[in-house]
Amino acid sequence: MSNAADSDRALSVLEDLIAAARAAGADGADAVMYDSTSLSLSQRLGQPEKLERAESTDIGLRVVIGRRQAIASSADPKPPALAELVERAVAMARAVPEDRWSGLADSDQIDRDPPTLDIADDHEPDAAELVDQAKRAEEAALAVDGITNSDGAEALWYRTRYALVASNGFAGSYALSRRSLRLSVIAGSGTAMERDYEWMATVYGADLMPAEALGKSAAERAVRRLNPKKAASRRVPVVYEPRVARGLIGHLTGAISGPSVARGTSFLKDKLGQPVFADRIAIVDDPHLARGLRSRPFDGEGLATRRLDLVAEGRLATWLLDLRSARQLGLTPTGHASRGTSTIPHPTPGNVFLAPGECTPEELIGEIADGFYVTELMGQGVNGVTGDYSRGAAGFWIENGQLGPPVSEVTIAGNLVEMFRALTPANDLVFRYGIDAPHVRIAEMTVAGT
DSSP states (O other), rough: OHHHHHEEEEEEHHHHHHHHHHHHOOOOEEEEEEEEEEEEEEOEEEEEEEEEEEEEEEEEEEEEEETTEEEEEEEEOOOHHHHHHHHHHHHHHHOOOOOOOOOOOOOTSSSSSSOOOSSSOOOOOOOHHHHHHHHHHHHHHHHTTTTEEEEEEEEEEEEEEEEEETTHHHHEEEEEEEEEEEEEEEETTTTTTTTEEEEEESGGGGGGHHHHHHHHHHHHHHHSSOOOOOOOOOEEEEOOOOOHHHHHHHHEEEEEEHHOOOHTOOOTTTTTTTSSSTTTTOOEEEETTTTTTTSSBBTTTTTTTOEEEEEEEEEEOOOOHHHHHHHHHHHOOSOOOESSSSSEEEEOOOOOEEEEOSSSSHHHTTTTTTEEEEEEESSSOOOTOEEEEHHHEEEEEEEETEEEEEEEEEEEEEHHHHHHHHHHSSSOOOOSSEEEOOEEEEEEEEEOOO
16 A cells, blocks of 8 residues: 555544544544554574564544543554544543643644655565674674674564544644664673673664674674773763763753643753853754654644754753643743653654764863763663762773773762753764764763772
């Protein structure tokens, strides 16, 4: 079936569902459908462990009666099941407490002309293609001197058709796809083993890192960690490599999420319009990025998505708002709502990135006589209310501007308010994870070791 036919079928099912909900007494309703197909393969030491193909259709219906709303979901698209879905959702909406902030978008708020984005690959790989990809990655890793074992390789493909219809006049549908490859390997033996991994996900299979290069990277990372040293406790500059630096940007998006701000549970709740980073720092959300992992033409409430500066010249420029949190705060929604089949809309970021700075990673590190280079973080020691930050970490000690011996079993600590202000980005931004950052340096943090 063609993409157009898939879209028409999904929209037709949801339009009938909305009509049935209105006929059953709902003042308003919206419905979503995820029509998905996936193929995944995992192997370890050359032996297949899993090969799975899955096809599913999931439908969620939200009905609004006055200021009451309820959501029900079903994995059965047949008419009897959908009729039961409507009955259940309407009955629930009549029984739940009122929510003064609930409700659909007004008809003049919805996106009437969503853009067409390049976020779906038409190529569907077969099992042999995924098997070959995982095999080549693992073999390349095992060929690296020092690698003694493998945790396995996993290759994945999936494609989803997402459709949203609402009684306010919105109807839209789009397809998205993913390819990913992951490998984890072990270096050393006995009590002197170290593990590391490499992972990559893309919209198009052709954009994946070659399997051999991914395997070699995972292996070299693991070998480089052998024979780690302890670090003495002190305050020093800390450099985050990109795959862990992105976590700092994730803490920012969590802190500026509308529900957290409305509840007063964000350490940035009073910082809108104020300096949060150094003057030249910019952080951008671009939901229309070509082949972006978080790109989408419209949000989960049928509102337009658009490129936004989250931080401009160091100042916090916006919250991430769905309709409900925007109403609570007396602000305009920002088109960040996401919606599952059994959850109310909630804000999520698009493709967020810390704009690159002016210096190279080598220059960023070269200015440090004594510091810590972080390659892995452990634990969940971040307090979203206060901004207090404490994570287990591993990486390499920086000695006179160069990476020195591997270091493990340390804790790095600070406060995100102070860390953001002391953050300097390098110029090596690469779009890879959906939330991305170049290397970043924090001027000073506490490193707790021996």
